[in-house]
Amino acid sequence: MFTIPLDDHAQLSSLEPWQAPEFLAHIDRARPLVDPWIPWTSLTTDLASARSTLQRYADLSSSDSGRIYGIWLGGVLVGGVMFTRFDTSSGVCEIGCWLEQAGQGRGLVTRACRALIDWAFTRRGMSRVEWWVASGNTRSIASARRLGMTRDGVLRQRYPYRGLRHDSEVWSVLAQEWPPAEAPAAPEPAPTSGDQAEIDRLMGLFMASFTNTGGRRPDLEIIRELFVPEGRIISNTGNNPVIMDLDAFVEPRQKMLTDGTLTEFSEWEVSQRTEIFGSVAHRFTEYRKSGVRNGEHFEGHGHKTTQFLRTPAGWRMSSMAWDDEPTRLPE
Incomplete structure (x- = not known):
């Protein structure tokens, strides 16, 4: 055996x-x-x-x-x-x-x-x-x-x-x-403590909150629970960063994912690297996404950098910034 x-x-x-x-x-x-x-x-x-x-x-x-x-x-x-x-x-x-x-x-x-x-x-x-x-x-x-x-x-x-x-x-x-065994594209080191597992859980909930495939209703309100109240989320995909508080990030995306503008959408981590230093942590993520926007199927990918703080209520996100690669439309 x-x-x-x-x-x-x-x-x-x-x-x-x-x-x-x-x-x-x-x-x-x-x-x-x-x-x-x-x-x-x-x-x-x-x-x-x-x-x-x-x-x-x-x-x-x-x-x-x-x-x-x-x-x-x-x-x-x-x-x-x-x-x-x-x-x-x-x-x-x-x-x-x-x-x-x-x-x-x-x-x-x-x-x-x-x-x-x-x-x-x-x-x-x-x-x-x-x-x-x-x-x-x-x-x-x-x-x-x-x-x-x-x-x-x-x-x-x-x-x-x-x-x-x-x-x-x-x-x-x-x-x-598929990558060869000696160079996996999505390395996932074994967690050494409950801290890693909790950070994995927070990121998983964040990514899943956008999903509206198969008739599932997205739940972006959970993002308010994942972040500290003063959290900031930053889009750095253009010439100038767009810096948002939680309200500015959640509300328009909740609308877009429920009014028919963006359907069959999902976003997921492809690879990640997490570093924990006492009561602070950082995660660098490569992600993919796909969906239908205004009737057109699209696929895309990019990178996120996310900071975490250990609070009296447990680990919480404090900030996130992302940069998208150009969206790929079907030929």
């Missing part, structure tokens, strides 16, 4: 039918978080069904058409990643992930998925890795973004779940877009 270290305390390893008791105990802990998104969790309710789930993936592995791996933290199974589909004839595979609460905030899923994607491209010669996700699964969508994937589109009302039909988003990364 192989083992790949994910950080000083976590490992990625194969998950096999003989581990069904441990797998079932883990799924029982994880069920409240993953049951809406991972189909087999609602069917894995006892030892026999847990063994059946793992046996199905063992059969897929033997036919080279799927695989499942576990993530162990401190010797306890806390999540996993999988090839739900692995089609060597087409050169296309699909990966998925899940995680219980005890494993969150450490970047474990991102690093585990990178290991799988790198293996698919560099060892197996795959051309495309896909990520299928329910439109409401914001954590999974954030993972796709951190992996540098591109959102290809939304399949509306693709599948039923508990009496309602749900949209699916399809994300992907291509072999020519």
Whole structure:
């Protein structure tokens, strides 16, 4: 059995039918978080069904058409990643992930998925890795973004779940877009403390607040909670910086994202570097964005620099400045 270290305390390893008791105990802990998104969790309710789930993936592995791996933290199974589909004839595979609460905030899923994607491209010669996700699964969508994937589109009302039909988003990364293992484009060092995890959380909430894909309503009001009241946000994309307080930043963007001017919009980090010095911190981010503006699809990218302060209420953003590359319209 192989083992790949994910950080000083976590490992990625194969998950096999003989581990069904441990797998079932883990799924029982994880069920409240993953049951809406991972189909087999609602069917894995006892030892026999847990063994059946793992046996199905063992059969897929033997036919080279799927695989499942576990993530162990401190010797306890806390999540996993999988090839739900692995089609060597087409050169296309699909990966998925899940995680219980005890494993969150450490970047474990991102690093585990990178290991799988790198293996698919560099060892197996795959051309495309896909990520299928329910439109409401914001954590999974954030993972796709951190992996540098591109959102290809939304399949509306693709599948039923508990009496309602749900949209699916399809994300992907291509072999020519994937960096070699020795020089990843989106490095994510293992957090060394809760400070890193909290700063990651703040930035994730900021980026997600703009999202209005799949009928989701953006919530820019949360930005007032992420920043100190005196916070400043600066656009430096033209000849002169535009310096805004929170009201000047939030209100026009909330309007634009809800009145039909800007639809199917999302923005996500591609790479980041965070430095923490006692009670202050800085994060340099490369990001991408896509959407439909006045009926025209567009894609863009740029860089942000964000400053953080540790306050009595916890970490808060104090300022942010960004510079966009020229927007790319479809040909």
